[in-house]
Amino acid sequence: MLTLSFMTIEDILKSDIQKAITTHFDISLDDILLQPTKKEFEGFYTFVTFSLTKATRKSPAEIGQTIGSYLVENSPVVGGFNVVQGFLNISLKDSTWLELFNDIFSDQAFGTFAANGQSVMVEFSSPNTNKPLHLGHLRNNFLGDSLSRILKASGFDVVKTCLVNDRGIHICKSMLAYRELGNGETPETSGMKGDHLAGKYYVIFDIEYKKQIAALIEQGMSEEEAAKKAPWILEAQTLLQLWEKGDEGTVALWQKMNGWVYAGFSETYQKIGVSFDKTYYESNTYLLGKDIIEEGLNSGVFFKKPDNSVWINLSEEGLDEKLVLRGDGTSVYITQDLGTTELKNDDFHNDRYLWVVGNEQDYHFKVLFAILKRLGRTYADGCYHISYGMVDLPSGKMKSREGTVVDADDLVAQMVQTATDRTRDLGKIDDFDGDEAKLLYNQLAMGALKYYLLKVDPKKRMLFNPEESIDFQGHTGPFIQYTYARIRSIARKAEQAGILATIPAPEYVLKGAERELIFTLSQYPSKVADAAREFAPSLISQYAFELAKVYNQFYAEVSIFSDPDQDAVRLRVALSAAVAETIRKALGLLGIEVPERM
RNA sequence: GGUCCGGUAGCUCAGCUGGAUAGAGCAACUGCCUUCUAAGCAGUAGGUCAUGUGUUCGAAUCACAUCCGGAUCACCA
Numbered sequence: 001m002l003t004l005s006f007m008t009i010e011d012i013l014k015s016d017i018q019k020a021i022t023t024h025f026d027i028s029l030d031d032i033l034l035q036p037t038k039k040e041f042e043g044f045y046t047f048v049t050f051s052l053t054k055a056t057r058k059s060p061a062e063i064g065q066t067i068g069s070y071l072v073e074n075s076p077v078v079g080g081f082n083v084v085q086g087f088l089n090i091s092l093k094d095s096t097w098l099e100l101f102n103d104i105f106s107d108q109a110f111g112t113f114a115a116n117g118q119s120v121m122v123e124f125s126s127p128n129t130n131k132p133l134h135l136g137h138l139r140n141n142f143l144g145d146s147l148s149r150i151l152k153a154s155g156f157d158v159v160k161t162c163l164v165n166d167r168g169i170h171i172c173k174s175m176l177a178y179r180e181l182g183n184g185e186t187p188e189t190s191g192m193k194g195d196h197l198a199g200k201y202y203v204i205f206d207i208e209y210k211k212q213i214a215a216l217i218e219q220g221m222s223e224e225e226a227a228k229k230a231p232w233i234l235e236a237q238t239l240l241q242l243w244e245k246g247d248e249g250t251v252a253l254w255q256k257m258n259g260w261v262y263a264g265f266s267e268t269y270q271k272i273g274v275s276f277d278k279t280y281y282e283s284n285t286y287l288l289g290k291d292i293i294e295e296g297l298n299s300g301v302f303f304k305k306p307d308n309s310v311w312i313n314l315s316e317e318g319l320d321e322k323l324v325l326r327g328d329g330t331s332v333y334i335t336q337d338l339g340t341t342e343l344k345n346d347d348f349h350n351d352r353y354l355w356v357v358g359n360e361q362d363y364h365f366k367v368l369f370a371i372l373k374r375l376g377r378t379y380a381d382g383c384y385h386i387s388y389g390m391v392d393l394p395s396g397k398m399k400s401r402e403g404t405v406v407d408a409d410d411l412v413a414q415m416v417q418t419a420t421d422r423t424r425d426l427g428k429i430d431d432f433d434g435d436e437a438k439l440l441y442n443q444l445a446m447g448a449l450k451y452y453l454l455k456v457d458p459k460k461r462m463l464f465n466p467e468e469s470i471d472f473q474g475h476t477g478p479f480i481q482y483t484y485a486r487i488r489s490i491a492r493k494a495e496q497a498g499i500l501a502t503i504p505a506p507e508y509v510l511k512g513a514e515r516e517l518i519f520t521l522s523q524y525p526s527k528v529a530d531a532a533r534e535f536a537p538s539l540i541s542q543y544a545f546e547l548a549k550v551y552n553q554f555y556a557e558v559s560i561f562s563d564p565d566q567d568a569v570r571l572r573v574a575l576s577a578a579v580a581e582t583i584r585k586a587l588g589l590l591g592i593e594v595p596e597r598m
Numbered sequence: 599g600g601u602c603c604g605g606u607a608g609c610u611c612a613g614c615u616g617g618a619u620a621g622a623g624c625a626a627c628u629g630c631c632u633u634c635u636a637a638g639c640a641g642u643a644g645g646u647c648a649u650g651u652g653u654u655c656g657a658a659u660c661a662c663a664u665c666c667g668g669a670u671c672a673c674c675a
Contacts, residue, residue, distance in 0.1 A: 038618065048617055050655065060655090086655090087618060128675085165675070282675095309673065318601080319671095326673045333675050362602065363670055389603080390669085397668090428635065444637090456611065459603080461668070463610070468624090473637055475611080475623040482637050490634060542612065545622085556630095556639040576634095598637075 009100060009522065010034055010045070012077055013090065017047055020070035025056045025063075042082055043089030044519050050086040060086030094515075095506035101518045102503050105578050111524045111585055116155035121348055122148045124356035124386075125274065128165045129261040130174045131199040131400055133268055133408035135391050135464060136358070139453045142591060143388055144356040145274045146454055146537035149589045154532035159348055162276040163340065166258055167283040172239040174198050175253050176232060177205035187260050193267065193409065194260025203400075208232055271412055273446065273591055278347070280340065286331060288339025292375065293325045301374045317370045319363075324371070337368050345379050352382040354535070359387040359459070386535050389461030391453075406466055415445035415470065422472055429597060443593045444478050450592050451477030455541040475545055477592055480583060483548035484594040487580040490560060494573045497561070501574035504567035511568075513554040517575050520550045524582050528589070537590060544586040551579045 014032040022028050037043040049063040056063055061083050068081035068088050079093035092100075104110050124144020127133060133141075144160070152158045178185075178201040187194045209232050216226035227233070242250040269275065293310055296302040302310050302324060310325035325335055344353065355365065365385035372380035390397065391406075398405045419441045423429060429437060452470045456462045472478040494501070510518075524543065531539040560572040584594050 033615090035617085041618080046618090050617070053655075084618065168675070170675080307673095320600095323673055328673085330673085332673065336675090358669095359603070360669055361675090364675090366602095387603090392668090422637070426635095426637070428637090460611090461604075465610085468609090471610095471624070471637095473624085476637085478637055479623090482635080486635055486638085493634060538612090542622095549622090552638060553640095555634080560634055562633065598635080 009077065009092075009096075013045055013071075013075070016071055016075040016078070017067060019074070020067040021052070023070065024066050025052070025058075027052075027055050037089045041084060041087075041089050043080075043091045044515075045090045045092075047088045047090065048086055049088055053086075064088035094508065094510045097510055097515055097518050098503055098506055098508060100522055101575070101578070104518075104521050105501075105503065105574055110578075111528050111582065112153050113155040113525075113528070115157065118155070118352065119157040119159065119348070119350040120151050120352040120354060121159045121161055121344060121350045122151070122354045122356065123161045123163060123344075125162045125269075125276070126165065126357070127162075127265060128170060129195075129198065129258050130170050130202045132193070132195040132264065134398060134400070135406040135408065135411060136398060138272070138408050138411070138449070139388060139391050139462075140356055140358070141269075141272060141274045142450050142453050143386065143458055143537060145591045146450075146540070146589060147354070147356065147386065147535055149591065150528065150531045150537060150540065153528055153585075153589060156352075156532075159278065159350065160276045161278045161280060161344070163280045163282065163285075165282050167243065167254075167286060169236055169240050170202070171254070171258075172236045172243065173205040173209075173232075174202040175250075175257060176236050176239055177201040177208065178257060179253060181208075187263070193264040194262070195264030195268070196407075196409070197264075198257050198261045199400075203403075205232065205236075268409055268412075271442075272408075273593075280343075282336070285340045285343060286336050288343055289331060289335040289337070290325070290329075290339070292338045292342060293335060296324070296371075296375055299375075301371075312371060312374065314367065314370050314374075317366075319367055319370060322367050322371075334364070334368060334371070337364075338371065341368070341372065341379075341383075342377075345377075350379075350382070352384065353379065354384050354386050356386040356388065359389055359461075361385070362387055384535070386458070388458040391462055391464050394463065394465050394467075406464065412445065412449065415449050416441050418469055418472070419444035419448065419478075423598065432597075440595050440598060443595050444472070444481065444598065447477030447481050447587070447592045448472055449477075450590055451480070451541060454537045454590050455545075457538050458536060477587070477590075478598075480544050480548040480587060481592070481594055482598060483551055484580055484583045484587075485596065485598040486555065487551070487576045487583075488596050490573065490576050491580065493561070499561075499573055500570060501577050502570045503574060504571050508567055508571070511558055513557045514571065514575060516550055517554050517579065520547050521578055521582055524586065527586075531589070540586055540589050544583060544590070547579060547583060547586070551576075 013034060017032050018028065032047065034045045034047055037046045047067065049060045049067070052063050053060055064083035064086065068083060068090070071078040071081060071090065077092050077096040078090055079096070080091040082089050122144055125137065125141050127137060148158045148160050181204060182201065185197070187197055190197055192200070209230055212230035212232055213223070213226040216230060217223055221229070239250060243254060293302060296312070297304065297310060302312050304310055307327040308329070309323055309327040311321050311323055313321050315321070322334065323332060326332060341353065357365070362385065365387070369380055369383050372383065392398070393404060393406070395404060423441060423444065429440065432440065448470050455475065527539055527543040531537060558572065560576065561569060563569050587594055
C-alpha cells in the first residue's frame with residue numbers, strides 16, 4: 001500500500017513520467033513540468049510532449065500515447081489518460097483521490113508548514129502622526145498583516161513591526177496651526193477622533209501657508225522665495241528646532257497631540273484587526289545612523305565633499321551618487337533608515353527583513369540595500385522591499401491637501417453600513433441578537449474590504465471608484481464567507497442527523513464534482529508556499545475564490561443528504577467539512593473572519 | 599532626458615518560469631428556489647492580449663523598437 005500525501009502526488013506523477021521516458025526513449029529530462037488540465041478536457045494533470053519531439057523523432061501524439069500507456073500499466077496512481085495533439089492528459093484512480101482526500105481530511109495542520117527555523121520581520125503600516133489613515137494605508141496594512149500570516153503559516157517565525165513617523169517638519173505644521181488657531185479644542189470638545197483632529201490642523205496649516213505665500217507674491221516676491229519666507233513656515237522650522245532642543249512647552253504640545261493621534265490610530269487598528277509586536281518611533285530613532293556614517297567613512301565606503309557633506313558613489317550598482325549626511329552633520333532619510341535597520345537587527349537578529357512600502361520608494365530601497373551591502377552587513381541579503389502599487393481614484397492620485405483622499409474610517413463605516421443593509425434586506429438572520437448581528441456586519445464589511453484590496457497583485461497599482469460601492473457578490477470576500485456559512489449549515493444538519501463524516505472504501509466511484517473538489521483542496525499547501533515565496537497574498541485570494549466556486553458547483557450539482565448511498569452522504573459531509581476548514585484557513589491568511597451564519 | 603513599473607472584454611482584474619479554441623467577477627440578456635442558505639447555480643453575448651519586428655514547432659507570456667499612462671532621479675520623508 002502506497003502512502004500518498006498532498007505534497008507528493010505531483011512528484012509521483014513526475015517521477016513515473018520520467019521512468020516512462022527513460023524506458024521508452026532512453027533519455028532523461030532535468031525537470032518534468034505538469035500543468036493543470038484545461039476544464040474542457042478530461043483529466044487533471046497535463047504533460048506537454050512537444051519538447052520531446054526532437055530527441056525522440058516521434059510525433060507529439062505518439063509520445064503522449066507511449067507515456068500514457070506506460071503510466072496506466074506501471075504507475076500506481078494513474079487511472080487513465082487521453083492525448084490531444086501534444087498534450088497528455090492524465091486522470092488519477094478514484095482510490096488515489098480518496099487516499100489523497102483522507103490525508104487532507106485527517107491532517108489538522110493541512111496547509112501549515114512546520115517551523116523552518118528562519119525568522120522574518122515585517123515592517124508595515126508606518127503612519128505619519130499628522131493625518132488619519134486613508135485607503136492607501138489600508139492596502140499597506142492589509143498586505144503587511146496578510147503577509148505576516150502567510151509567512152507564519154509557511155514556517156517562519158514572524159515579528160510584525162511598525163515605524164511611526166511622529167516627528168519632523170510636517171508634525172510641527174499641525175502643531176503650529178493648532179497652537180495658533182486651535183482655541184484649546186480637544187477630541188472631547190470637538191467630538192472628533194484624535195487623528196482626524198490633528199489632520200484638520202494639518203490642512204489648516206496648508207491653507208494659511210498658501211495665503212501667506214500669495215500675500216508675499218502680491219508684494220513682489222518670487223514664488224520660490226515666498227514659499228521659503230512665509231511666516232508660518234519659518235515658525236514651523238523654529239518649532240522643529242525647539243522640539244529637537246527638548247523645549248518643554250513644545251514637547252508638551254507634541255505629546256498632547258500625538259497622544260490624541262495614537263488613540264485614534266489604535267481605534268482604527270482594532271477595527272481593521274491589525275496589530276504589531278513592536279512599534280518603533282522615529283522620535284527615538286531619528287538620530288541613529290550617524291555612527292554608521294562614521295564607520296563607512298573610516299572604511300572608505302563613504303567620502304566627504306568640501307562642504308563636509310558625506311556621500312556614497314553607487315554608480316557600479318547602476319545608481320547615482322547619494323548623500324548620506326548633510327554638511328551640517330544632520331541626518332537625511334537614508335541615514336535614519338541605516339540606523340533603524342541596524343537597531344532592528346540588534347533587537348531581533350532576524351534572518352530576513354521586509355518593508356511593506358509603496359513603489360514610489362523603489363529607488364530609496366535599492367540605495368539602502370546597496371549601502372548595507374557595501375558596508376558588509378550580512379543581513380543585507382535578507383532585506384526585501386515589498387513594493388506595492390498606489391491606490392488611484394478615477395481622478396488620479398489621492399492628495400490629502402486637495403481633499404481627494406478616501407479616509408479609512410469613513411470607508412470602513414460605509415462598508416459596515418452596506419453590509420448591514422444587505423443583510424437586513426435578505427432577512428436571513430432575523431433571530432440574531434444585537435451583538436451577534438453587529439459582529440456579522442463587521443465581519444462582512446471587513447471581508448469585502450480586505451478581499452477587495454488583497455485580490456489584486458500587490459505590485460500593480462489599482463483603481464478605486466468611490467462612486468461604485470465595493471461588491472458583496474461575485475469575486476468578493478462575502479461570496480467566500482457565504483460559502484463557508486452554507487457549509488456550516490450543512491455540518492449542523494449532519495450533526496443533528498447523526499451523520500458521521502467518513503471516507504468510503506477504495507472501490508467507491510467518485511462523481512466528477514467530488515473529484516474536482518479533492519483536486520482543488522489538494523492545491524492549497526502549494527498555494528501557501530507560492531504566496532510566501534512571492535510575497536503575494538493575492539495568490540491566496542484567488543485560491544479561496546476558486547475553492548468556493550468549485551464547492552458551490554458541487555453544492556448545486558449533487559444532493560448531500562438525499563442520496564440513497566450512505567457512503568456518498570458521509571463522504572460529501574467530509575468533503576464539505578474539509579472545504580470549510582480550508583476556506584477558514586485561507587481567509588484567515590488574509591485576515592478575514594468567517595461567520596457561522598449569514 | 600536617465601532608470602523602473604504598467605497597457606488583456608464596456609468596467610475591475612486573473613493568466614506572464616513560452617504551449618490546447620485567452621479566463622473570472624461586475625454591468626447586459628435567458629433560465630433555475632413547496633429538497634441541504636438564490637450573498638448561489640447554469641447559460642448567451644462581449645477580445646486584432648497598446649503597436650510593429652524578431653526568436654520558436656508554438657508568443658498575451660521572451661527580445662528589440664515605437665506609442666500611451668504612472669513612479670522616481672531632493673541636503674523631503
